[in-house]
Amino acid sequence: MPISSTRLLVTGAGGQLGHLVVSRLLELVPPSQIVATVRNVEAGRSLAARGVEIRIADYTRSETLDAAFAGIGRLLLISSNALGQRVAQHKNVIEAAKRAGVGLLAYTSLLRADGSPLGLAGEHRETEALLRNSGLPFVLLRNGWYTENYTAAVPTALAHGVLIGGAGAGRIASAARADYAAAAAAVLTATENLGGRTFELAGDQSYTLTELAAEITRQSGRQVVYKNLSRADHKAALLGAGLPEPVADLLSDSDAGAAKGALFDDGRQLSTLIGRPTTPLAASITAALKQ
Numbered sequence: 001m002p003i004s005s006t007r008l009l010v011t012g013a014g015g016q017l018g019h020l021v022v023s024r025l026l027e028l029v030p031p032s033q034i035v036a037t038v039r040n041v042e043a044g045r046s047l048a049a050r051g052v053e054i055r056i057a058d059y060t061r062s063e064t065l066d067a068a069f070a071g072i073g074r075l076l077l078i079s080s081n082a083l084g085q086r087v088a089q090h091k092n093v094i095e096a097a098k099r100a101g102v103g104l105l106a107y108t109s110l111l112r113a114d115g116s117p118l119g120l121a122g123e124h125r126e127t128e129a130l131l132r133n134s135g136l137p138f139v140l141l142r143n144g145w146y147t148e149n150y151t152a153a154v155p156t157a158l159a160h161g162v163l164i165g166g167a168g169a170g171r172i173a174s175a176a177r178a179d180y181a182a183a184a185a186a187v188l189t190a191t192e193n194l195g196g197r198t199f200e201l202a203g204d205q206s207y208t209l210t211e212l213a214a215e216i217t218r219q220s221g222r223q224v225v226y227k228n229l230s231r232a233d234h235k236a237a238l239l240g241a242g243l244p245e246p247v248a249d250l251l252s253d254s255d256a257g258a259a260k261g262a263l264f265d266d267g268r269q270l271s272t273l274i275g276r277p278t279t280p281l282a283a284s285i286t287a288a289l290k291q
Contacts, residue, residue, distance in 0.1 A: 003191055008034055008189070009075045024181050034053065037054075060089055062096055072102050075104070077105055106187050107140055109128060111143060111200060140197070149174070157216055175204075200265055206264055
């Protein structure tokens, strides 16, 4: 079936990444070709206003998935944010996609998930194994770190003059969330079926957190220094700032992994896939300072 007549579905379209993927798809194909799934009608209202068909789907309820995936040719499974429950939820999606006869399933995994030291990697590895055993044609979009994970800390860093972390001198090849969304849209709309491909996706540019602090200083005109902490102290600081325990654990673990190179990649597969350079760190800092 030609891509021009293939219906494309994006799960989790009410989330930040899913919304960006749909927005990019709207630049590439007619709205009538796009289906977006959300857990409640309100989450899809803005996309429906742009002509996108909205279907209700919940990763935990297989009956909603069967109805949502009917008539779909290519599907993007955006990984669940329910830590500890992801594998069971993803299994539901994969099985429903197989029942629906979906021709290609793309999954947002983690950079070098098969060997990553990050705690996040475990559930991604298990999901990748489910896909390999499913018989479905699939693509692995192994996403690196979102630059927004760090630029979210800019207001606090400016308020205290300190950017805290636990990545040491580890280099981080992050990219903007919109870059990863563009990659997912490129796979869904590719003229060839990319089934069987694995893409290790990361930013063109890498930086240390010391360099990140220096860029914040340069653009804001206010001195910000980087303070490196042990994983335990980093997690304690994040808890003290009011972050929930699972989030504090995830971020401190990720920085500890970054110190070992887990967030670095120089293969430039992301910019190759999207046909342009990834968003520079400086541009992401500029955007964060405007917010």
